[in-house]
Amino acid sequence: MSESHNNSNHKSHKENNHPSHHESHEQKGYDSHGDHEGYDSHGGHGGHGSHGGHEGHDHGDMIIEFRNKFFIILVVTIPIMLLSPMIQSFMGVDWRFSGDLYIVAVLSTFVYFYGGWPFLKGAVDELKAKEPGMMTLIGTAISIAFFYSIAVVFGFNGEQIFWELATLVLIMLLGHWIEMRSINNASKALESLASLMPNTANRIKEDSDEIEEVKIDEIQAGDLLLVKPGEKMPLDGTIVKGTSQVDESMLTGESVPTEKTVDDEVIGGSINREGSLTIKVEKLMDESYLNQVIEMVKESQETKSKTQDITNRAAKWLFYIALAAGIITFIIWVSIGADINTAIQRTVTVMVITCPHALGLAAPLVVAVSTTLSAKHGLLIRNRPQFEQARNIDAVIFDKTGTLTEGKFGVTDIQSYSDMKEEEVLSYAATIENDSEHPIASGIINEASERNLSLHELTDFNSITGVGIEGTINDKNVKVVSPGYITKQGFNFDDENFNKWSEQGKTVIFLIVDDELKGAIALADQVKESSKETIAALHKRNIKAIMLTGDHQKVANYVAKEIGIDEVYAEVLPDQKAEKVEEIQQRGLVVAMTGDGINDAPALTKADVGIAVGAGTDIAMDSADIVLVDSNPKDILAIFSLSKRTFNKLVQNLIWATGYNIFAIPLAAGVLAPWGIILSPAVGAILMSLSTIIVAINAQLLHRFEME
Structure with a gap:
């Protein structure tokens, strides 16, 4: 050229x-x-980036670690449960023998230090950072259950609750394992x-x-x-x-x-x-x-919001509530003249009743169900906090090529300048282009194939440097050339359609047979059929549709007009894309960005929600929070619907997981003791387990949700 x-x-x-x-x-x-x-790696896993003890590990290693710990603790928990006097009482059996509680104590010590280690280390890290959260709550709960039960074994007046310790550790390991498997945050973007x-x-x-x-x-x-x-x-x-x-x-x-x-x-x-x-x-x-x-x-990965997710915030406040309630309970019982044993039992009951069995599963179970649902509908959720944020989106920024369009050329118009029919113009051009691998050639050949046109016999194929190609068909010299060649050679033709096509940003090639101009073919990147429906649906939700592309302004304007885009930013250089996203965010809009190319990566990461189309590059998908497997922009609507429903279900679970504390904590503290109603630590643990069952059932109800 x-x-x-x-x-x-x-x-x-x-x-x-x-x-x-x-x-x-x-x-x-x-x-x-x-x-x-582009992309967002979000170290950590989903909203649990603050789970201390996890930060220095490879995500894949952490999944294996929690899986292995879960199965080992499961095996150890079985004998702990069977040897528990309270569980035996419920089952109506008596398997007690001399020294049985010492065996349970040894097994529980293993559970506490081996199974509970990630949570204990996480609690220390959170407290060092002065940000108590889920790890602190779990660490506190298992420590109280363990040391209280050990004290009972060695003579303290009360009931040991080793089974509560074991089941709590087991459920927490399961919850974290589910969460990590459901959300693949391990970024391969830079690789x-x-x-x-x-x-x-x-x-x-x-x-x-x-x-x-x-x-x-x-x-x-x-x-x-x-x-x-x-x-x-x-x-x-x-x-x-x-x-x-x-x-x-x-x-x-x-x-x-x-x-x-x-x-x-x-x-x-x-x-x-x-x-x-x-x-x-x-x-x-x-x-x-x-x-x-x-x-x-x-840079985008590092500057992405580090805000803790809703589950961790709930755990943080529940920790403060449990700590305050425990201290107040102990002080009140001592102040009214109760013996120290009674005061400690009341305090332990209060702390146990706030053990986060249900809270630990509230989010992972909902995530697991919503992730399964989304996968069935062609959505891969990579980052949960950003997926939850999708329900608040005000504007969707679309890359053009490969997202709103097919990313490949197709014939849009054909004009004949002679007695040659349009089909013949196309047939001659397809014959000449048949040996070329250029996308323009592919568009012409595909159109001829769709119209079931026969190609001619071609000889003397030759490339005309910088302007087109030529060959011989039926002893006639046939050229397929650029508009520049037509202008240079001084051909006169009706250029009304050509000017219109040029204004629309279409690519035009001309057919010349024996030095006579016979016709013209216009091609353009074809708009996906679902794009117009998607934009219309976004407008119904009062969501702006914005196009951000490196393509020509004319091409971008043509596509935008075709499908109803609200704003167009064209001829944007790679290093400007993330800046444009920030500019739009500075207008107070919560922004989702869709793209499929490598230089979409920083902008995908910078957006509040990054959405990659599955036909795009690996880097774009690694950079995104959500991947559209089918490359269908209409699937964006499903993201918004599922995000809203998932968040609602998550909030319901958090209410079930923590709301009962409003009633249970006062009972555990002994407000009804004057009337003879006193909850033991063991009964408090049972009540806690009931909320776990409710949370599990509620999460499964998400399966009844139908995607938009």
Whole structure:
């Protein structure tokens, strides 16, 4: 192609209604370097990022750790339950024997220190940070149950509740295991980015044409590199020799290869499709475009809100309530003249009644059900807090290519300038383009195939550098060329439709047979059928629809008008995408971002909710909070519906898990003692277990929810 492909001619290109066939391809690809947004890893798991004791571990190792601990504690819990005097009394059996409580004490000690270790360490970490939460509540509960029961074994007047300790640890391990399996927060975003870069490059030695293979870190700025067809660009640079089509889709999400020639810039990680290129290295890895994206992703990950989720906040307040209630209970009983044993029993009962069996399962069970539901409907939830936030979305920012559109060219219009019928114009063009791998060619060939048109016999196929291709059909010279060629050769034609197509940002190619202009074909990235329905449904919910794309303003405006987009930001460079998201957020809007390309990663991460389409790049999906498996924008509506219903169900469970304390804590403290109603620690533990059953049943009712 010509020098018009470099960035300096971008303005002149936009002002010219007759861009060349390949120029329009090139400009679209070049300006679309930023047509997507990104990722969020959220260390920790979901809202439990503050679960101390977890932060230094790999997420996958933590899942295995909790799984293994759960099954081991399950085995140990069985004999603890069977040897418990209270459980035996409920079962109507008597399996007591000399020294049985010492065996239970030994087993419970193992449960406390082995099974409870993650929670005990987490509690210490939370208290050090002065942010008590779920771990502190669990650690407090199991410690009270353990040390009180040990005291009973060694003579303290009361009933041991080792079974309460074992079941609490068991349920907490199960809850955390369920939660971690349900939400895959282990980010592979940065690894996906790094894997795009080749490890070696072919460097041209100074003062010779010899080629040497060197490692990337040995390359210096100014080195000349040879990039053969099919190879990746080792680093950012400028072409000094050669012409080729460069596939930047893995970086930009744009499906159209970019025509590159001398003085054009290339991005490390993009793929050279056709001719050999000699590039001069301009930026080393630390300064490269890809590294900038990596840094933006890192920054977005680190600045993402660290706010604790609703479950952890509930645990925090429940801890304070339990602590205050326990202290007040002890003081009151001592002040009214009760013996120390009675005061301690009342205090322990109060603390046990607040043991978070149900609270520990309230969120994980709902998450497990909603995750299963969402997966069945093509939604993969990666980050729970952001998924819960989806119910509050005010605006959805859409990437254009691959999200609202198919990401591939299709024929939209055909015009004949002679007695040749439209089908014949298409048939001739498809025959010429049949040997080309260009997306424009694919669009023409697919249209001919859908119309069941027969192709002709082609001979003497040849590429016309920079303007198109030609060949011989039925002894006639046939050319498929760009508008630039038509203008240069001085062809006169009815350009009313051409001007309209150009204003819509469509790509136009012309058919010439024996130097006579026969027809024109317009192509464009096809809008997904579901896009218009999605935007209409968003408007019914009073949610703004915004387009953020690196594509041309004309193309973006055309697509926006077709489907009803409210705001359009076009020709946005990669490093500007996350900034645009922040600008929109600064207007007070809660923002969801959808995209499928690598440079969508920082913006996806910066958004309140990042949504990746499943047909996109790995980095976009790793950067998102939610992935649309079917790449259907209409699935966004299901996200909002399920998010709202899941949050409501979560709140219901938290009410069941904690609300009973309003009644149970006063009873445990002994307010009805004057009337002979006193709850023992064992009975308090049983009441606590009942709320766990209610929470489990309520979570399962979410299965009855029908997706929108």
